[in-house]
Amino acid sequence: MSIFIDGEAVALPNVKSLSWLDDPKLRLSFPNDGTKRQGRPQCIILHTTTGDMPQHVVESTAPAEHCTARRTVAYWAKSPRHAGAHLIIDADGTLLCLADLGREVTYHCSGVNGVSIGIEVVQQPDGTLYAEQLRVCFAVCAWLCDRFSIPQVVAWPYTGARSLDVMRHFRGVAGHRDVSSNRGRGDPGDLIMRRFVDAAWATVG
Numbered sequence: 621m622s623i624f625i626d627g628e629a630v631a632l633p634n635v636k637s638l639s640w641l642d643d644p645k646l647r648l649s650f651p652n653d654g655t656k657r658q659g660r661p662q663c664i665i666l667h668t669t670t671g672d673m674p675q676h677v678v679e680s681t682a683p684a685e686h687c688t689a690r691r692t693v694a695y696w697a698k699s700p701r702h703a704g705a706h707l708i709i710d711a712d713g714t715l716l717c718l719a720d721l722g723r724e725v726t727y728h729c730s731g732v733n734g735v736s737i738g739i740e741v742v743q744q745p746d747g748t749l750y751a752e753q754l755r756v757c758f759a760v761c762a763w764l765c766d767r768f769s770i771p772q773v774v775a776w777p778y779t780g781a782r783s784l785d786v787m788r789h790f791r792g793v794a795g796h797r798d799v800s801s802n803r804g805r806g807d808p809g810d811l812i813m814r815r816f817v818d819a820a821w822a823t824v825g
Contacts, residue, residue: 623707623715625767626722632715632763635756639717645690648704648718648726649697657725658734661768664761664793665729665736667705668743671807675747682711682750689716689742703727705738707760713752715760722768729799731784737764741808749811758815761793774816776823778805792824 622629623637631637640647669692689710696704696718705728706719719726721737728738739760741753765772773792775782781801787794793816796807817823 623717624720624722627720632760635715635759636713637715637717645697646693646716646718648693648724649702650724651702655724657723661721661735661737662770662791663732663736663787664764664770665732665738665796665799666757666761666793666808666812667728667738667740667796668749668806668808668812669740670743670745670747671803671809672743672745672747673804673806673809675743675749675806675809675811677749677751677754677811679751681752682713686711686744686748686750687714687742689714689740692740692742693718701727705740707738708740709742709753709756709760711742711744711750711753713750713756715756721764729796732787732790732799735788737768741812747806749809754812754815757812758819761816762819765793771822772816773822773824774813775825776813776817777825778810778813779825790824793821 622631687710689708704726708716775794775798787799
């Protein structure tokens with residue numbers, strides 16, 4: 621029931637979390653170089669697994685067949701680029717930790733991997749997200765911002781991808797869409813990002 625920061629297993633309040641201590645298959649594989657973080661993470665980058673739009677939120681508990689986070693982890697394990705994020709939030713809100721947030725760089729968002737924590741949110745093919753996922757995503761980001769002294773700032777409203785020079789110096793929570801136009805508005809989409817706006821976080825358009 622923990623995530624890893626600087627080699628230490630740390631429990632998150634009110635969040636069910638699992639790591640490679642619970643299941644060795646949850647450990648990301650890394651290449652022989654480029655995995656050691658230089659300095660502290662200064663931003664959090666959010667993703668959705670499908671990037672599909674339009675999105676909608678379901679309040680009920682996700683059925684087991686919608687909990688596909690482990691399939692994504694297995695897919696990343698086969699990636700020749702060693703793709704992956706530090707954390708992935710399953711449809712039922714379970715948080716899976718795949719890498720050390722303080723020490724390791726994961727390949728989730730080209731250009732800002734070295735300065736960011738990557739969080740992936742499982743999304744259904746029809747665009748569905750579950751309310752528990754949004755709750756967990758917000759709670760984890762707020763906790764991480766406090767832990768790493770990252771300002772409670774969110775990239776909002778979405779105006780398209782920004783320059784890499786801007787994003788390499790961004791401090792706060794942003795979406796993959798704010799760094800790259802590869803996957804479009806739905807990565808991670810407005811529903812996830814709006815939770816931070818509704819919580820009165822500062823915004824940077």
